Amino acid sequence: MSSPxxxxxxxxxxxxxxxxxxxxxxxxxxxxxxxxPWGPVHGVMIHHTVTRGSERTVDICRDGYTALPGPLCHGVITKDGTVHLVGYGRANHAGLGDDDVLRAVIAEKALPHDNEADTDGNRHFYGFECENLGDGEDPWPDVQLEAVEKAAAAVCRHHGWSERSVIGHLEWQPGKVDPRGFTMTSMRARVRERLK
Known part of the structure; x- marks a missing residue:
């Protein structure tokens, strides 16, 4: 059990x-x-924003919108690899997800398929939103992917977690597709190498 x-x-x-x-x-x-509450925390969740333009993306993630007030994450990772800190504490990023997935993250085991939304993820995850349209065509610059890797590793390093504590929104909540354009398996491999 980890306090933020x-x-x-x-x-x-x-x-x-x-x-x-x-x-x-x-x-x-x-x-x-x-x-x-925010905490206990158990992992890091990666998202894409479905936006274009760094300034606009950061503003949306900080302020949110009518149906979903901000902050929508803790850090926004723009295409140039910069991490913009927009909030700290409970953030509207994870929503309800699968309790079986949370148990696997806590145990640092392989993730089961997410098939229900019954657990408050905003309480248990650090969240990073990444500037990308999420259409499978918008590129992910190397510098941005490296920043995602470093941000996830930084949190894991502090808490003594392995790469298995890093998940995508699509692995948490049924119907979500983010992040789209790279696989979480490949990102976890990068985090594992960095944590060595």
């Missing part, structure tokens, strides 16, 4: 992994904690 790291430790961990990090507004206190 402090906001300062999160920032420090990302920078120690070699990432370029931009702090957006009062990100340390921008959260949805009034809607429920």
């Amino acid at each position: 790291m402090s906001a300062d430790r999160f920032l420090g961990s990302l920078r120690a992994e070699g990432l370029t990090v931009v702090e957006v507004g009062d990100w340390r206190h921008h959260n949805r904690n009034h809607k429920g």
Whole structure:
């Protein structure tokens, strides 16, 4: 059982992994904690944004929209590999997902197929939104994929987790397809190598 790291430790961990990090507004206190607890944390969830343009993407992820208030993640990874911190605490990114998947993440075992949505993921996962249209055609620059790898590894390194604590939204919630354009199997392999 892991308590979330402090906001300062999160920032420090990302920078120690070699990432370029931009702090957006009062990100340390921008959260949805009034809607429920954040923690214990068990993993890192990767998403794509279905947006184009870094500034617009960061704004949407910070502020959200009428049906889904922000923050929509903790960090936004833009195409240039920069991590923009937009919130810290509970964020509207994971939604309801499969309790069997959560148990597998906690045990760091192979993930079962997600076939139900009965567990609050916003409570248990760090979330990174990645700037991409998610259409399978919008490219993922190498520098962006490297930043996804580093961000996930930074969180895992702090908590003593393996790459099996890194999942995609599509592995958590039935019907989700993100991230689309690379596989989570390949990303976990990259995280595993980095954690060595």
